[in-house]
Amino acid sequence: MPGTIELPTPEVDVEQDTQKIREPGYVVIVWDDPVNLMPYVTHVFQQVFGWGRERAQRHMLEVHEQGRSVVVRDSFEKAEYYVHALQKYSLTATLEPES
Amino acid sequence: MRLHQRDDEATSWFLASGERNLLLTLFSRPTEPRRRVRLSRTSEALEEQCHSDLAGELETHRAEVRSRLVMLLGVASPIQMTIQTPTGPRDDSGWILRLTPEDREFLLQALNELRLGAWEQLGRPDPPELPDNLAPTSPDILHWWNLEISSRFQGRLLSEEFAE
Numbered sequence: 001m002p003g004t005i006e007l008p009t010p011e012v013d014v015e016q017d018t019q020k021i022r023e024p025g026y027v028v029i030v031w032d033d034p035v036n037l038m039p040y041v042t043h044v045f046q047q048v049f050g051w052g053r054e055r056a057q058r059h060m061l062e063v064h065e066q067g068r069s070v071v072v073r074d075s076f077e078k079a080e081y082y083v084h085a086l087q088k089y090s091l092t093a094t095l096e097p098e099s
Numbered sequence: 100m101r102l103h104q105r106d107d108e109a110t111s112w113f114l115a116s117g118e119r120n121l122l123l124t125l126f127s128r129p130t131e132p133r134r135r136v137r138l139s140r141t142s143e144a145l146e147e148q149c150h151s152d153l154a155g156e157l158e159t160h161r162a163e164v165r166s167r168l169v170m171l172l173g174v175a176s177p178i179q180m181t182i183q184t185p186t187g188p189r190d191d192s193g194w195i196l197r198l199t200p201e202d203r204e205f206l207l208q209a210l211n212e213l214r215l216g217a218w219e220q221l222g223r224p225d226p227p228e229l230p231d232n233l234a235p236t237s238p239d240i241l242h243w244w245n246l247e248i249s250s251r252f253q254g255r256l257l258s259e260e261f262a263e
Binding site: 029034035036037039040043047080083084087088089090092094095096097 | 136137138139140141142145149152153156157160204207208211212214215218223224225226227250253254257258
């Protein structure tokens, strides 16, 4: 059709994108600290979020190398639940309004 | 501590007598007071709300976890077996600690709590590595020991149970 252009399809995380539309967001951030061991952090991500090892390791490395990783985008209640779950494992996790 | 057996419901761990006594001691005594953790870094309102929701819950959880672990260590079964070593067979006596997946998580949490408590008592060293010049009379020795010993148990649990 003349006069139209085809836009590239953005790469989005479908699951996260749907959640964002459903409910205004909060994010759970895990922050780097010098004391929690890397295999432990990976394990906690697998247990708390049910992630596979590869995804858990990716977020663990993000925490380690970039100082933080956003691990959840969700409603206040769910985000708070995850912060509590991570705190039970003594990870440095906080809840922030999504900017 | 080493993985002894696994079935559909739980894993069994061999603990030498000294290891069982050590864990019982660690989980029976009062924990070091922990610094208040922030739950939000950008919003004071969120910080207050989350903190009031969480206040007490973590302490209760940690106390329950420790008492559960003390109970599990208390009902561990004695075992005597012969193991093969590079220098030949050796009689080994100890205890079998059976952990469901939930109990295994409790043990990991409790060990990490010990690590963090000790680390905070040491002034949050970065990296958390034993200094070369630590005097034998230093009051920090017990904290370094707690940090080190809980790291070893934690590492053993993770590396043996989840080895690929």
